[in-house]
């Protein structure tokens with residue numbers, strides 16, 4: 869299954885052991901929206917827990933810091949990138965090639981700080 873870091877996803881009903889493992893690993897849970905891997909999550913462990921609970925491989929993707937779209941598609945570093953370890957925010961193809969990107973990055977960053 870595919871999971872986007874910073875995006876909600878649903879899981880089928882799992883035992884309480886799995887659920888409490890996920891909570892311990894810092895996975896966010898909401899009754900309406902489901903689960904979310906965030907910057908507070910021990911992503912490597914959470915992915916292992918989910919993968920073995922579902923017995924299927926987990927494909928992680930990250931979102932663009934600027935536009936929040938999934939940024940892995942078409943990324944030249946996709947194969948080499950260990951998404952369990954990199955920052956949970958990346959830059960999509962459209963935003964990574966632009967010269968004014970540092971400005972946008974800074975603006976986004978400052979607006980988050982100002983919240």
Ligand SMILES: [Zn+2]
Nearest residue numbers: 932935960963
């Ligand atoms: Zn983008």
